[in-house]
Amino acid sequence: MTAQLAGLLLFLIPFAGALLIPLVNFFAPRAVPWLAVLFGLASSVIAFFLLGGTPAGAPITLDILPGFFRSGLLLDPLSLVPALIATWIGFLVLIYSLGYMKGEENLARYYALVLLFIGGMVGMALADNFLALFFFWEVMGVCSYQLIAFFYKDPKAAAAGAKAFLTTKIGDIGLLAAIIILAVNSGSFSFSVNFGAAAGLALPVLGLAAFGFILGAAGKSAQFPLHVWLPDAMEAPTTISALIHAATMVNAGVYLLARVSPLLALVPWSLTLVQWIGAITALLGALLAAFSNDLKRILAYSTVSQLGYMVLAVGMGAAFASQFHLFSHAIFKGLLFLCAGAVIHAIGTRDIRQMGGLYKHMPAVAITFLIGAMALLGLPFLNGFFSKDFILEEIILGGAWGPLALALIAGALTAFYALRTTFVVFWGKPNYQTHPHKTPANMVVPLLALALACFLSWLLVGPLSEAWIASGLPAPALSALELIRVTFSSLAFLFSLAAIVVGFFLFLQRARLARYFHEQEPGWIRATSRGLGFDDLYTWLADRIRDFGVWVRMFWEERVMEGINRFAAWGSLGLSRLSCRLQTGDVHWNLLYVTLTLIVVLGVALW
Amino acid sequence: MNINLLPFVFALFGLGLFCLLTRRSLVKLLIGLELLGKATTLAIIWAGVVQKTPATTQSIALLVISIEAVVVAVYLALVYAFHRHNQSLDTDDMRRLKG
Amino acid sequence: MMTQSALLESAVAFLIFGTLASYLGGAFFKQRERLISGWIATLATTGSLVYFALLFPSLQAGSAQVALFGFIPWRVDLLGWIVATVGVVLALVVNLYSIRYMEEDTGNSKFFPLILLMVLAVVGLAFAADLFHLYLFFELLAISSFPLVAFRKDEPKPVEAGLKFLVASATGSAMVLLGIALVYQGFGTLDLVQLSTLVVGGPSLFLWLPLGLFTVGFGIKAALFPLHTWLPDAHPEAPSGISAMLSGIVIEAGLFALLRVYFTIGGPLPWPDLLIWFALLTMTAGNLMALTQKQMKRMLAYSSIAQMGYILLGIGITASLGAPAGAPGGLFHIVTHAFMKGLAFLCAGALIFRLGSGQTADMRGAAWKMPLTAAAFTVAVLSLAGVPPFAGFMSKLLIYQAGIQSATTLGWVASLIAIANSVLSLGYYLPAVGVLYSKERSPLVAAKAKEVPFLMAAALVILVVLIVYLGISPDPVRQWAFQAFALLKGGF
Structure with a gap:
């Protein structure tokens, strides 16, 4: 199978599944989950065929609207990352859903939407032009809205769905505007044509386009200041909030930024803007995560924070670093979310204050969560460590000291909340009444697989960078050994180690911190617990608009x-x-009318 | 023949219309209608004279007169019924239906 | 195979002997006069209708001179046949309907014969070969309708309506007759076919005066604005079956006579667009005045005036602008209007029959107790407004098309005004339907309403079927209308 055909099948198979499921649901509703898993398996197996590096030969192109619009597949390492994440994590979601969603209503809708989402994400990643990208971008948006509001009878879920839809829509408008600006200029939607023609655009116009792309990415990737939808999206079934949103969809924005980075490079201020957005998001996410007590929310904010790092990396012009971190993050954050799902499934609550000591009941989950958390805070030799250090290194090289400072503070906070969460949930004082459910085997298997991946995935840096260079994208030539050498000999290593130590210190002092915050209750802490007022501000704005x-x-x-x-x-x-x-x-009046009419008619005749 | 009856016919017809417009009694209304009828009958006869086919037009005129008689009969029956309801023959009492 | 004249004589004989038999039968059996008279009249119209149907194939070739019973000069053509047949069909339905409807009235042995006489007059008018017979049948039509309008002579209003109708009609007749006399004086003949050849070279001085008189005279019968004033009084006050006849075929007969005259001697028209202006005025005034009516039947009467405007517009567009679709559209609208306005009046009559009141407000919520009547009324009214799946849409469409086909400013404006009028007419049709289907019910409805008896319902259903059929597949009849005008030479 050629890579092109594999790429085509990769998003056609989930779409076919999404179409087929409602039909199957008519006569065999029980078969629906298994059918969905089958389709997921098929596409994730096919995804292996994409790994052959840069494909030789012409990519597949199709005349969608003959003479006006043709679309094709773009297969390069940059586009492969989101596609692989979508198919593989999607497949895990489907397996995990077998146990998690058992007995829920409207399962056909659920599975069809998940498959549609997978297809949309793959299509978005593999599109070779802006119009197709936007189309699949919107497919993802609609699916995510539907999935967030999947428990539509719960008003909170329905509101969260609407919020996600509207917030990302702001970004989508920016994206569409940017696409239109470029298309009007070049008369084409194709990436390559537009990147070539962009240099001819006036700087303000180009800046507008760049801003549109940044806005679009910020919406989809939950970046500051459009990050507000992601925490609320945790109303969705854990599978969705965890995997679809936190681990998968949010990467679309980072991918978009990486994709248009040649364009951003032409606008001097846009990269600075991206850096600051990323840095602020990283700090903000970490801060909010540190003060949340809702397990899923913590992970969601943590995702926002990590995405901030990636965006920051893109802003430094280091697309490879950002994608490398994205790759690692997808694995450890997926692991964390699945563990959280298992915990919530077992306890029936999402509040970490009502958990504790769960290690006794679910040791496998506890250990894997710990591994995930260590990867998150960047413990050496776990994948998160290498990729995050890589980013920090790029920042130092680029000399962006302001964003670096924010990123380091965020790193310390990350260490703090990762440790705190793990400890409170699995080792702290038990604080629940119900007897925890046992974790089903089909939920544990993905956990173990992902935990293993946390240790090993960074070894792939060699093939990854080779592939990047081979397809003409800017990337340093690195092997795994070199990565180790570079990482441990850099300034960034010291910085990040310091951040971890500070975080650990904070963790140790958490009781005193808690007392301080509890007694003094400074204003900013209250604001933090309310999402730093962004929600209020947006609500106010939305009300005014309404x-x-x-x-x-x-x-x-x-x-x-x-x-x-x-x-x-x-x-x-x-x-x-x-x-x-x-x-x-x-009657006389009647006759008068008659007489007058006669006179008029005859008069007209004479005249 | 040097005389022309047409002006007389029109005068008679006009007189009939004038009568219909101004007289407020149902009986006088009948007279107005009759004036119209007589004007047309005269016109028919005169047409026969002009076309030199007096026999045809006179038979037509006779038929017309008999038709008028039927109309008058129906009219008088209605006037009778009207009088029974209103004890008057004034057209001012005939304004129930309007608007 | 019977000859054309034999077929015609049979059809007319059914009506003539039906009139006599219906009257005598009713007079002899006083106790059951309504049933005997009514059924004889129904049978007579049925028989007549059969012969009219048999007559149809012989009309494809064109018109033919027929001396009916050896002395009445007729020319038989498709145009006349369509109008005559519509009249007979409507009379059949009205007879059927009135058998039950008139059960509260006395003197029914005169009611049904008068209906037959009316149809006879329509038939005679449709085929009359010369102006004098045209006038003669016109008078027959008028004389038979005066007593029918004032049939309930014990109430003041019908008598008043009859008087007004009579005065207006007699004035109109006098004008027509004067016109005829002037035509005779100018041309020495009254035969329409001969006239049409004479007009071309003849003295045109003699034409404008008779044509003006014809226009106003027949215009009074056809209720053109502002000659319409008798109609809103006469039509609602008549028994509902008669309202249906009057609005459905009698005023159309006036328009038909005008059409005959214009297509025969209207060639050198001194005032080209007169008919179109009359038409636009008539439809706008009719619709406007219908808007604020409180009585169901009076509203329908005003709507008849508006519909006359449509028919006249079709005829006028062909007569003065030459668009070929106009006159067939007008003729087709005569057919559809006969059925839909007939149905509307019969439904209104059915409501009055049960409720005893003609006020629209008293019919609030009647649909829930008289579903069939209300549904039939809805069909009739939507068709009148020109809403698609019904017959009225098809005929109005032809008229609109004609205006646009003519490719003149006047034609376009006329079509647009006609379309705007259709919208305006919904302004009173829909509220009427809304009242019937209202959730709340008037006290009268609560007390008295129930579905109409079988015979009346049957009459309604027949008309509904005709309207829906003509709306879905208008074609045989629409094609006949086109054919009738294609065959027309010199008025026949």
């Missing part, structure tokens, strides 16, 4: 249109009454 819309509608409908209606009704009724006066009921 008020404005209501006013416009009132004015247009009630005043203008209703006025026209009323005038028409009043006018015709008035005319009607007036003309009815003609019907005097007097």
